[in-house]
Amino acid sequence: AQSVTQLDSQVPVFEEAPVELRCNYSSSVSVYLFWYVQYPNQGLQLLLKYLSGSTLVKGINGFEAEFNKSQTSFHLRKPSVHISDTAEYFCAVSEAGTASKLTFGTGTRLQVTL
Amino acid sequence: NAGVTQTPKFRVLKTGQSMTLLCAQDMNHEYMYWYRQDPGMGLRLIHYSVGEGTTAKGEVPDGYNVSRLKKQNFLLGLESAAPSQTSVYFCASSYPLEFVSSYEQYFGPGTRLTVT
Secondary structure, three states: OOEEEOOOOEEEEEOOOOEEEOOEEEOOOOEEEEEEEEOOOOOEEEEEEEOOOOOEEEOHHHOEEEEEOOOOEEEEEEOOOOHHHOEEEEEEEEEOOOOOOOEEOOOEEEEEEO | OOOEEEEOOEEEEOOOOOEEEEEEEOOOOOEEEEEEEEOOOEEEEEEEEOOOOOOEEOOOOOOOEEEOOOOOEEEEEEOOOOHHHOEEEEEEEEOOHHHOOOOOOEEOOOEEEEEO
16 A cells, blocks of 8 residues: 655745655555645645656646656755745555545645745 | 535544544545544554445554445444544545546545544
8 A cells, every 4th residue: 555754744944945745655666646735624636647748747836846756756845935835735646446446645834935 | 416525624622521523525435534634644544445335444544434225325433533633534545446447536525623
């Protein structure tokens, strides 16, 4: 069975600074990887996904992530954050042939301040 | 196009009471899911369905039942609510990953349930 680890529960950062949110996964088969964002009191919204092909994927709101198979990682990055990026970010994995079920990490709270 | 909607948005139950949460989607998605979100634990899959008339257990199914009588609806039932079921419940829907090149689960706004 797959699992996802987000080691950082909270990441404080100043506006316009770069940020990296870390995600590591464990699986014995091929995986698909996702980052979702949750703004306060809302549902989840897809930021970006890796299904196949180029290991560097770009998403909405200027975020990007790189799939590293040897390190089983899928870290999320943004070169310059805004106050509006303050939210909870979830990494998720789905194994091929599992009815597209997602296993989520515990989430990272990104707090952007002036 | 409303996407995924959930009813109700909030509910307070007493221990032992029962209730049903309704999820509806208007995107003609085959797959539907119920998750619960608890602080520090992310989202955990309760039950899911790969089509009308089918259901299957997820990671934390105990204490919940589901039904998918119509393709667009997925119901989550609590027969005898317990304080441990206090949580935020999210419904999601999707096309099967294996059949589309652009894959996404679409989430509803959530139902906040408190069991006292």
